[in-house]
Amino acid sequence: MLADQQILRIPGPSPIPPSVQRAMSQPMIGHRGLETKELLQQIKPELKTVFGTKQDILLIAGSGTAGLEAAVVNTVSSGDEVLVIVTGAFGDRFAKICNEYKTNVHRIDTAWGEAVNPDVIKDYLKSHSGIKAVFATYCETSTGVLNPVDEIAKIVHTYSDALFIVDGVSCVGGVKTKMDDWGIDILVTGSQKAMMLPAGLTFLAVSQRAWKTIEENKQSRFYLDLKKYRDNLAKDSTPFTPALSLLFGLKQVLKLMQEEGLEEVYKRHQLMKEMTRSAFRALQIPLLTNDTAASPTVTAIKPGDFRAEDLRRLLKKDFNLSVAGGQQHMKGEIFRIGHMGYCSPADVLQVISIIEIGIKKAGGNIELGKGTRAAQEIYLG
Amino acid sequence: MLADQQILRIPGPSPIPPSVQRAMSQPMIGHRGLETKELLQQIKPELKTVFGTKQDILLIAGSGTAGLEAAVVNTVSSGDEVLVIVTGAFGDRFAKICNEYKTNVHRIDTAWGEAVNPDVIKDYLKSHSGIKAVFATYCETSTGVLNPVDEIAKIVHTYSDALFIVDGVSCVGGVKTKMDDWGIDILVTGSQKAMMLPAGLTFLAVSQRAWKTIEENKQSRFYLDLKKYRDNLAKDSTPFTPALSLLFGLKQVLKLMQEEGLEEVYKRHQLMKEMTRSAFRALQIPLLTNDTAASPTVTAIKPGDFRAEDLRRLLKKDFNLSVAGGQQHMKGEIFRIGHMGYCSPADVLQVISIIEIGIKKAGGNIELGKGTRAAQEIYLG
Structure with missing residues (x-):
């Protein structure tokens, strides 16, 4: 061989594109200096397009699971009723995180290999008031299923006051994503899939509506506190040390996406x-x-x-x-x-x-x- | 796209293997220091195996054509009778170089796409005494022909006293090469083909017999004077500034070849x-x-x-x-x-x-x- x-x-x-690999190998810079500020300024607008949102995309050094956990701990707390759509291993992961934080987890499970039927969610929400958040997986990596998150979003907002929180880890950057138009409240993705980077960076976009919940949520969280990321990103900064070489690479990834x-x-x-x-x-x-x-x-x-x-x-x-x-x-x-x-x-x-x-x-x-x-x-x- | x-x-x-690309990107070192000496010491034995020779392989910063010209100017001079086997564009290049130096060029041309028939060379040498060098192409890049240089070598040495000089640019490193056993007097290759490197380095191996001719040859040459490369390489050095990043890469190429x-x-x-x-x-x-x-x-x-x-x-x-x-x-x-x-x-x-x-x-x-x-x-x- x-x-x-x-x-x-x-x-x-x-795989990593060669120009991204080259970009990531540039020498380190100080993460509190002007160059990092400029880097974040360059990344911000392009990233919004990929997510289909006007909101800033928060960048956390961590894998996709850190992003999923951030989506949970910022929006719900012990005893809250949540509905998790489980179409495979990663829907199941959302449920596990929700369980860990002692929320009251309702599940809709499908057979592996099938997408969820939005009507099932409609019926569930009609008969279960008080659901605070609905968690779903856009692309279920374990089965290759793409769930109809646009339709689900509509149903969630029509039949409940719940936030609609989506794991887009294995598809955002590769499939059409219109977070604002569709009505997704929190959209999470990771760097190592359609974003063409090594693992180590998770991305979250949060709707105005979700920010209200996040402000009020009492669940303890420190590293994964999204408010910290939002407030710092508004000043083109990060609350903690950013994964700089991944940001160097991300700038080039966005350039490649724009070129194509x-x-x-x-x-x-x-x-x-x-x-x-x-x-x-x-x-x-x-x-x-x-x-x-x-x-x-x-x-x-x-x-x-x-x-x-x-x-x-x-x-x-x-x-x-x-x-x-x-x-x-x-x-x-x-x-x-x-x-x-x-x-x-x-x-x-x-x-x-x-x-x-x-x-x-x-x-x-x-x-x-x-x-x-x-x-x-x-x-x- | x-x-x-x-x-x-x-x-x-x-294409360049990723580990070779990485090796080439290491920081520059002084080319008269101990590190370069050690680098050459590491490269030398492995390279002999690729050429199938006990001779040191001379490394010249230049493209394959520089190697071909070196083979000419070191062995022949104005008025010498040479035979060039032309099976395509690169055989023709050998003839052009020989013409430039005003040697008396005999050609055996084949139709493009055909290998030379060794018997034709035998007959030619039998009827043309005084040929000082026979030039041939191992793989003719322009047609995808591999000439039977082992058989030709035998004929050249049986029917003449000529040196047998071979352009192996587009195959050495990818096909069996037994310079010493076959009786090739000078074998040239380049870095950018089966040697998996960028262009910029040409390799020459010279038989003891050819060194005698080279010592006596009066043709002017300075940068391409093979004696300078031989004498310096004996001391693990180079006569002129070496193409260092290609040498970094070459060390890794040889490691990959050895692994496989x-x-x-x-x-x-x-x-x-x-x-x-x-x-x-x-x-x-x-x-x-x-x-x-x-x-x-x-x-x-x-x-x-x-x-x-x-x-x-x-x-x-x-x-x-x-x-x-x-x-x-x-x-x-x-x-x-x-x-x-x-x-x-x-x-x-x-x-x-x-x-x-x-x-x-x-x-x-x-x-x-x-x-x-x-x-x-x-x-x-």
Whole structure:
């Protein structure tokens, strides 16, 4: 195997663009100096566009889970009624955090691989008054499901006074996101997925409505206190030491997104999804999710006549290609391909043509090249 | 198109492995200090293995052409009879350099795309005594031909007293090279091909026999005087300022080659050649060279029902994939795919699956996926 080649197609971390890697390697600067102030000033407006909001995007040094916890501890406290939509492992994580803080957790669970049906939420909210916050996952990384957060937002605001809080970790930056228009109150994402950075930075945008709740919420929090981040960011600063090299990289990421055009970025992700799905459909290997529920950033596949873990092992050994396995009860049942961030249709073709070889070696009964051909046909339109 | 993605599959420069890129970015050091001495000491033995020689490999800051010129000006002078084997643009370059120095140039030309027949050289040398040096190209980059330099060496030494001087620029490091065993007197290569570095460094190895000629040769030369490089390298030094970051990179390249194993490196190149050739054969698009003459590092393809330049333009525009066109009279007639150095079977699958799309868009009548499938089948063996 070619030494040094890493083909990383898990649903995060995703590969880093070379110019971002270069940007991150610039020498350190003082984080209380003018240069950091200017860096934050440059980052702020572009980031709003990615989130689809007029609000400032708060930047916290921490992984996506820190962002999820921040969304919880700033808005609810012990005994509050919360509704968590659980469509997979990351919806479940929101519920775990809410449990840890002794809120009264209501759950709507779907079968893994299915998106939530907004009508179910409507019925739930109609029959359960007093829900203070509804938590949902935009893209459920563990299953490759994209939940209809725009529709859910409308329902939450029509049938309750709850805040609507969304985990957008594995898709913001890769799929259309209109936080303000849709009515999302808090939107969280992480750096290591469609944002094309290493992990270590979590992003939160907060609606005016949510700020009122946050101001009043008595739950103890210090590092994750969003007010501190808001007040400092208003002065182009941060309350605690920022992860500077990630900010250097973020500035370049936003430049790349602007160069390509956000709409083009979304189209590319859509195309990569369709290429991937058509390939496995042509190979007659079942997809975990249906077309409506499928995320443009990650695809989960449920093999029939070969073992997912055999395939993953072979791909890693022969090509140093990493695809993800299943999480929790899906372990060994599925494999997942990340096609987000710094990933192109050319990369999708590569992954598919390699996986076809891997499937053959794992004992799957497929016709070589058929998946690649289907993906090529989607590309050609 | 995904900003920042560069898919570089021309026959040099080739992509740089990430660890080599990192190695090259280390801070500068003094080139007359102990650290540079140690660096050269570390590089020397490994490099001999790549060339298949016990001689030290001389390192000159310059491109491959500087290396070719060094091979000429150190061994021959005005009026000397030389024989140049011309199988394409780079054989022609050797002839041009020999002409510039007013040697008496004999040429054996083959049709582009063909390797030289050693028997033709045998007959030529039998009927032309007094040839002082025979110049040949190991891999002719312009056509993707690998000339049988082992056989030619034997003939040169059997039927003449000439030195045998070989341009190995586009293959040394990617194909089996046994300079001493085969009887090559001077072997030249460059950094930007199978050696996985940026351009800017040329390498020459010189046999004991050739040193005798070099000592006696009266042709003026200063920067390219190989004796200066030899004498300095014996003391782990260089006569002039070395291209230090390329040396930092070279140390890492040699480490990567050692990790993979040179025999494995050669097998990988052989496999990439066979995958590429089988793909175009399956697509019924003619290859410029036959199986015996084909180089493991570059493949030239001669399209029938579409235009090579249309294809190249489309691949660049849609995927930022660069493949090379033809040189001199082959311009517009062929396109060339580099598969050397930091390139894997996974990359070959990507290039082929992209090119299939490009061919369709350029109006070629092919069955999508058929070339990819043929390459996959070769991989599976």
